[in-house]
Amino acid sequence: MDSTNSPPAFHILAKPTGAICNLDCSYCFFLSKEQLYIGSRFRMTDEVLGSYLHQYLAAQRVPHATIAWQGGEPTLMGLDFYRRSIECEQKYARSGMTIERTLQTNGTLLDEEWCIFLREHHYLVGLSVDGPRELHDAYRVDKAGRPTFDRVLHAARLLQEYNVEFNILCAVSAANVTHPVEVYEFFRDDVGAQFIQFIPIVERHNETGFQEGNTVTDRSVTAEQWGRFLIAIFNEWVTCDVGRVFVQHFDAALAAWAGAPPAVCIFSPTCGTALALEHNGDLYSCDHFVEPNYLLGNILETPLIELVSSDAQRQFGLNKRDTLPRYCQECPVRFACHGECPKNRFIRTPTGDLGLNYLCAGYRAFFAHIDQPMRQMTALLREGRAPADVMSKHRPPTALGKAGRNDPCPCGSGLKYKKCHGAQKRG
């Protein structure tokens, strides 16, 4: 096995059921990928499972690895598949290797037996929830068009009951993007979530489901909406929740301001070390590029390490940096944004260059807005203090505390006081 050019560690999102899901979320970019494998049973065989884990674990030149299952809906494989996966890990992991396991799920099939298994094997579960009932159910429906909120909330309660670690993955669409604080408060106060990831829906208008075309569907967010969404939640977080609620975008920003390497690929200068494995062993450059032009090969035919180290994959990762338009190269917040994900780079810059990120205006506004608190948190870190100390600097003057709960917040946010700075009373 030639590992000369291979990255010391890389990440694979494995899709044991391919694009198959028991729900029919209107904005899901992956459901149309079923067309890539017409006639398939969409179930990862034990041969692919064993080969994948054997090759993947052997290829990590670091003492830890993450085994990540995603879909479609990975729980459709049934628990026995994951039991066999644990057996394979035990067989192929090097001694002393630590393994993190993750499972991204819509939660609707989770029950007590699942939770006992997930707890026993220390899975980190990513649960897809889009906010309170009416916002969640706007797009997250099952095959019969029925709402799924109650089933997903039941899953969240079960996970809590069985002490399974989970985070929230919230797709931000046209339905919930104008309700940022409501969505955030729901996760924090009603679900009791500590870790939250927001994913903006940028869904291109085409029949293929591929990254083609430069118009988006009505379900997508606009750049400005996305910026306002992040800013409103940041305002709440920075006055009340630093150190106790973790929002992926804010953590990534703090890393950027502190000069640490970004933990998420979208904000890294280059990418290419987060690949996607289909149910039949086909390996693609990224979960967002499961399409014929980005198929690297099949791990049953070509060693995984060769595919990951191939020129095609290296170039895929470098393109993130090398295709940045001049507008991004000269951007004051490039150090934090790096043009975000290439999948969203399909508009023109003000001077007409192609390849600007569709969400750019939102990111510019967001990163400019958080500059001062990020500098303050970075300074605290350098002094060996907790970033949470920043909250005292962002608490509004006492006079704000005299507003009525339903009055407009005196800070000028346009929100009711109870939804804005009134919320800090809890802290």
Ligand code: SF4
């Ligand atoms: S294309 Fe986007 S999601 Fe995929 S690895 Fe690159 S930055 Fe990450």
Ligand code: SF4
């Ligand atoms: S904020 Fe806009 S211009 Fe700046 S790096 Fe990001 S996408 Fe490019």
